[in-house]
Every structure is written in structure tokens, then in C-alpha cells.
Amino acid sequence: MKPFAHFNATSMDEAVEILGRYGGRAAVIAGGTDLLGRMKDLVLPSYPEALVNIKTIPGLDAVGEDRGYLKIGALTRLSALASHPAVRAEYSALAEAADRTASPHLRNLGTIGGNLCQDIRCWYYRGPNNRFSCLRKGGGRCYALKGDNRFHSIFGASVEQGCVAVHPSDTAPVLIALDAEVETSKRTMKVMDLFTVRPLRTTVLDQDEILTGVRIPVPSPGTKGAFLKFAQRKSIDFPIVNCAAMLTFDEGVVKEARICLNAVYVTPRRAYAAERALAGRFLDEETAAEAAREAIADARPLQHNAYMVQVARTLVKRALLACGGQGE
Numbered sequence: 518m519k520p521f522a523h524f525n526a527t528s529m530d531e532a533v534e535i536l537g538r539y540g541g542r543a544a545v546i547a548g549g550t551d552l553l554g555r556m557k558d559l560v561l562p563s564y565p566e567a568l569v570n571i572k573t574i575p576g577l578d579a580v581g582e583d584r585g586y587l588k589i590g591a592l593t594r595l596s597a598l599a600s601h602p603a604v605r606a607e608y609s610a611l612a613e614a615a616d617r618t619a620s621p622h623l624r625n626l627g628t629i630g631g632n633l634c635q636d637i638r639c640w641y642y643r644g645p646n647n648r649f650s651c652l653r654k655g656g657g658r659c660y661a662l663k664g665d666n667r668f669h670s671i672f673g674a675s676v677e678q679g680c681v682a683v684h685p686s687d688t689a690p691v692l693i694a695l696d697a698e699v700e701t702s703k704r705t706m707k708v709m710d711l712f713t714v715r716p717l718r719t720t721v722l723d724q725d726e727i728l729t730g731v732r733i734p735v736p737s738p739g740t741k742g743a744f745l746k747f748a749q750r751k752s753i754d755f756p757i758v759n760c761a762a763m764l765t766f767d768e769g770v771v772k773e774a775r776i777c778l779n780a781v782y783v784t785p786r787r788a789y790a791a792e793r794a795l796a797g798r799f800l801d802e803e804t805a806a807e808a809a810r811e812a813i814a815d816a817r818p819l820q821h822n823a824y825m826v827q828v829a830r831t832l833v834k835r836a837l838l839a840c841g842g843q844g845e
Contacts, residue, residue, distance in 0.1 A: 591630030610742035639682035690777035743839035
């Protein structure tokens with residue numbers, strides 16, 4: 518690795534001040550499971566001159582209820598989130614997503630903030646020694662469009678209609694389905710609004726802005742949730758497709774539905790058409806199958822990833838039936 522300065526921030530104000538001082542040439546480090554790998558492999562065209570450690574800031578790993586919200590500090594480790602009694606009892610889909618992320622070792626290091634802000638996993642983007650100067654690095658083209666695109670977007674591209682690298686988070690679709698918000702050192706926004714697709718960027722956070730936590734509104738009575746993930750292996754792997762669903766029932770009828778897929782598009786993707794297909798209806802095999810078809814109706818798979826369309830359809834159907842206490 519190349520030399521860099523290292524700062525142990527003792528407050529959020531200090532961390533923000535250091536980031537501002539370096540003007541985009543510094544990076545925040547917490548668990549480091551994503552950042553350090555990129556640095557060791559010299560993945561990106563530029564190397565951070567400084568790392569700002571926020572693990573030394575007290576209170577960023579707290580989980581607790583506060584005025585109608587479950588608040589989760591950005592430094593909450595995924596393993597702690599998966600085992601937290603309140604999360605398991607009232608937000609079981611989030612606990613499942615955290616528990617299905619990576620390996621036990623990485624869950625003991627990785628944080629909820631890092632899982633949301635992680636970089637893309639496209640093998641062209643991640644090529645060691647900045648081998649491919651692709652669109653997401655400000656280069657000329659997306660190599661996956663005509664190359665190996667087995668795990669890329671099935672819903673089109675971004676960055677001037679080029680990049681097809683997918684967002685890899687397991688927790689993001691659940692938080693979106695839960696209508697959660699993220700809190701930063703500057704503002705509060707919906708989790709859905711956190712993500713963007715720009716060269717060297719996966720979030721809308723400014724260069725001197727830090728994600729400090731997540732807050733989830735208490736679900737309405739009658740709300741049931743589910744999270745499902747398809748990967749090559751049951752542990753360690755990033756998702757090929759994942760799906761989160763939250764359904765609110767009123768006397769057996771779906772009053773409200775929120776469905777989110779991830780790893781199928783450049784950002785987490787709400788399945789709005791599937792949600793509309795469920796509204797005001799009883800949940801059964803037929804309605805779940807219809808909603809699942811709607812979820813992938815506008816899919817545009819690439820040469821090597823058409824199988825992902827079927828996987829996404831199946832996961833949506835199974836997640837919906839799981840919300841209703843049914844199995845296929």
C-alpha cells in the first residue's frame with residue numbers, strides 16, 4: 518500500500534473538518550472491509566492522501582428506539598444488528614439481511630453505514646492496478662456491455678447510458694422497503710435518495726459529509742416483512758439478486774406494499790408496478806405471481822444474464838408469500 522496520513526477523529530465536527538481540509542483527497546474508514554481492499558489492489562485512478570477513522574467517535578454504534586423510530590448508528594456492526602433483540606423482534610427482515618451479508622468475520626467488522634455506502638463490485642471496475650479505465654472511473658466505456666456481464670444490470674444502464682454495474686448492498690433493499698431514512702453530518706434523507714451513479718461515486722454524500730445513522734419508522738399494525746437472497750454460495754458471496762418486501766394487511770387485504778430488488782440495477786430498484794398489482798387484493802399464489810411478473814416486466818437483460826430475470830421474479834413471489842405466512 519502507498520503511504521497515507523491517518524487521523525483518529527474524536528468528534529463528528531473534527532472528522533468533517535479533516536475531510537474538508539483535504540478537499541476530496543481523504544476517505545472515511547470504519548470497518549474498512551471495502552476501502553482497504555480497493556487500496557491494496559490499487560483499484561482506483563487516485564489514492565487517498567488521508568484516512569479519517571470514525572470508530573473513535575463515541576455513540577455511533579448505538580441501537581435504540583426514539584420517538585417512533587428505531588435508530589441505528591452508522592458504526593453498528595452487521596453481526597450486532599443481526600442479533601439485536603429489538604431488530605429481530607420487530608424488523609426481522611433487516612436482521613436476516615444483515616445475517617446474510619458476507620462471512621461471519623466480515624460481519625464482525627463491517628458496519629451498516631459501510632454496507633450502504635460500499636462501492637460497486639464489477640470485475641472490470643475492480644481490476645487491480647486500475648487495469649480498466651471504465652465509465653465509473655471517468656473513462657471512455659463500460660467493458661461489461663460487450664464483455665462478461667453475468668452479474669450486471671437487467672434493467673438498463675446509467676452514466677450516459679453506459680455503466681451496467683449493480684449496487685451490491687443486502688441491507689439497502691430492506692431499509693427502502695421499511696421507508697427508512699439516513700442521517701448524515703448535514704441532512705436527513707430517505708434511504709432511496711442516498712444512491713447515485715457517477716464516476717467514483719455510489720452515494721450523493723458530499724466530499725465532507727458523513728453518514729451518521731439510520732432511522733426506521735415503527736411499522737404500521739399488520740405489517741409483515743421478508744428478505745430473500747440468491748447467491749452462488751449461502752455465505753460470503755455478494756447477491757446475484759436480493760429482494761425485500763413489506764406488506765401491511767387489513768383483514769387479509771393488502772393495504773400497502775413496498776417491494777425493493779437489489780443487485781439487478783445500478784441502484785436499488787423499487788418494484789412500483791408490483792406494488793400496484795397487490796393494492797386492495799388478498800394475497801395468494803395468483804396475486805403473488807402476478808405481482809412478480811410485473812416486477813420484471815420491463816427487464817432488459819444483457820447477453821449473459823437473462824437467468825437473473827427468472828431469479829428476480831421467483832424471489833419477489835416467494836418474498837410476498839413469506840409476508841403472508843405462505844410458502845411455494
